[in-house]
Amino acid sequence: MSQIELNDVQNRILAILVEEYQSRESPVKGEFVADEVGRSAGSIRNQFQSLKALGLVEGIPGPKGGYKPTASAFNVLDYQNLDDPERLIVAHDYERVTATVDQIDLLTVREPEQCQARVHFQEPIEGFGVGDPIVVGPTPISELVLVGEIEEIDGTTNHVVLDVSSMEAPFSEE
Numbered sequence: 001m002s003q004i005e006l007n008d009v010q011n012r013i014l015a016i017l018v019e020e021y022q023s024r025e026s027p028v029k030g031e032f033v034a035d036e037v038g039r040s041a042g043s044i045r046n047q048f049q050s051l052k053a054l055g056l057v058e059g060i061p062g063p064k065g066g067y068k069p070t071a072s073a074f075n076v077l078d079y080q081n082l083d084d085p086e087r088l089i090v091a092h093d094y095e096r097v098t099a100t101v102d103q104i105d106l107l108t109v110r111e112p113e114q115c116q117a118r119v120h121f122q123e124p125i126e127g128f129g130v131g132d133p134i135v136v137g138p139t140p141i142s143e144l145v146l147v148g149e150i151e152e153i154d155g156t157t158n159h160v161v162l163d164v165s166s167m168e169a170p171f172s173e174e
């Protein structure tokens with residue numbers, strides 16, 4: 001999906017949408033983006049239609065609606081290679097380690113007794129062993145914390161697979 005090429009205006013609109021969506025964790029109104037870009041709301045709506053057709057944006061109807069970026073939007077903007085990436089606290093074998101986690105993929109959540117997660121680290125992972133207890137999080141937006149045991153380590157791709165024993169995120173009603 002990172003093969004998509006955006007023009008400067010689309011790129012700016014998408015970047016503003018992603019930044020604002022991450023900070024508020026709710027759909028972003030087109031009017032907000034229009035103000036940020038300095039264009040009319042109608043022009044921004046047309047751009048959002050193009051971004052929607054590319055699979056980068058979802059329209060959310062209703063009074064609390066707006067637009068939200070899809071997972072593909074983050075890939076297109078290459079957010080996993082930020083100059084100042086989010087650092088997560090990782091407690092490995094009961095000791096805190098600061099590590100940059102690029103991605104967490106939940107592999108099997110339908111069966112709580114067999115829940116697994118793949119955690120991809122930005123830097124090479126050293127000192128980790130199969131069977132080691134590990135805690136990852138909280139993540140920046142959802143504040144998800146994963147607790148588990150390392151089942152598999154892949155040093156070439158810098159990821160570990162966890163047997164997740166606990167997964168928590170704060171609950172908020174809006």
